[in-house]
Amino acid sequence: MSISIRQAQPQDAHAVVPLIIDAIGDIANRLTGEQTPEAVEQALIVLFKREDNRHSYLNTFVAVEHEQVLGILVYYNGEQAIDMDVNLVKWLEAKNAPSIVIDKEAHEDEYYIDTVCVAPEARGKGIGTLLLQFAEEQTKKYNFKKLSLNVETQKEDARRLYERMGFVITEPWSIIDEPFHHMVKQI
Structure with a gap:
């Protein structure tokens, strides 16, 4: 298996967006202001191709x-998230979407793993671990000392995986009124 990790390109949208939806579920409806699966996917493709938002x-x-997208990592720093979320709210308002408040997901001094997802046919091959290790390496390059993520409190297997990789629960967190553990790895 010769997996490489590269920066996504706009033309990757049709491979990446279904994985984002797989990872974030109904949150995608709120972030796009759409309800039908087709409309959510099309709106996320628009956001993916833009340069001013989380996704x-x-x-x-x-x-x-072999040029096939097998996994994704959506990753940014907590300080950038503030402006990106303002841009997202403006985009939603411009399309007359329901009013939305974007929950803060990271502290400003952290690099944040927003989304990790591996294609169903590629799961169990260590690709998720490779993506997490890549995020750690990038965080070092950017001279940040903290790498963070949020995991739903009921996803105990995921939490244990992150703990094995050196993440520790630092505080409770809430995203769209759902309970999460905020986990941080010191770099």
Whole structure:
């Protein structure tokens, strides 16, 4: 298996967006202001191709083998998230979407793993671990000392995986009124 990780490109949208939806579920409806699966996917494709929001290709890395996208990492720093979320709210308002408040997901001094997802046919091959290790390496390059993520409190298997990789629960967190553990790895 020869997996490489590269910066996503706008033309990766049709491979990346279904993985984002798989990872974030109903949150995608809120972030796009859409309700039908087709409309959610189309709106996320628009956001992915833009450069000013969380789910932009600029914040996305893809694990590929033979040019096939097998996994994704959406990753950015907590300080950037503030402006990106303002841009998202403006975009939603411009399309007359329901009023939305974007929950803060990271502290400003952290690099944040927003989304990690591996294609169903590629799961169990270590691609998720490779993407997490890549995020750690990038965080070092950017001279940040903290790498964070949020995991739903009921996802105990995921929490244990993150703990094995050196993440520790630092505080409770709430995203769209759902309970999460905020986990941080010191770099």
